[in-house]
Amino acid sequence: MSDLKRVLLLSGMLLAASSCQDASEPEPAQHKVVGPAGADVTQRPEIPPSRGDVVLEGCCSFAPGDHAVEELFGDFQGWKVSGDSFELVFSYGASLEPAPDLPGSSRTSIDGVRVRSTALKPGTGEIPVLTAVLDASSLDGLEVVDPRLTVFGQCESESGCADARLVLDSLRF
Structure with a gap:
């Protein structure tokens, strides 16, 4: 067999093997919506914000x-609140x-949304407080990953922890 025929035969076999392999791999998750899509898939906030409130759409x-x-920028909506020692x-x-x-985490419900919270203590460092x-609906027939809210916090003094708690207690869904 000539070298050209061997090269063509080998190339054909490699092409066939790679196309079979591609067909058996699952498609990328094109049927799921991720990222900052939370704004599009929930009917939140249900409680109208007060003047001066910060709103995370959806x-x-x-x-x-x-x-x-x-305001913080990235693949999600983000806001940083800074006060005296928090x-x-x-x-x-x-x-x-x-x-x-x-x-020590506790679970409760705020405006019908299940929330897990942890108390802030001075000097603990940054923790998910x-x-x-939030339950998502479908978006044009696509499955939507349920969006999450996470609040990280830290405080350096009892008064800073109390100020942070006031901001957290104002949260409305």
Whole structure:
């Protein structure tokens, strides 16, 4: 057999093998919507925000009070609230990983949304102080990953922890 025939035969076999392999692999998750899609798939916030509240579209609102507020940019909606000796970072979207369940966490419901929270203590460092998963609907017939809200927080003093708690207590879905 000539070298040209061997090359053509080998090329054909490789092409056939690669096309079979491609056919057996699952398609990329084109039927799932992830990322900042949470704004499009929920009817939240249901509770109308008050004047001065920060709104995470499709999720919730909270009152930052007189504390500094900064919008964060990425694959999700994010806001940072900074006060005298405390900081909270609100993140919302369908691409967020679940936050760890810390010892001492409690579960409750706010406006019909199940919430897991952990108390802030001075000097603990940044921890997930509040997490929630919002039920998503379908979007043009596509399955939508349920969007998550995660709030990381830290405080350095009892008064800073109390100020952070006031912001967290203002959360409405």
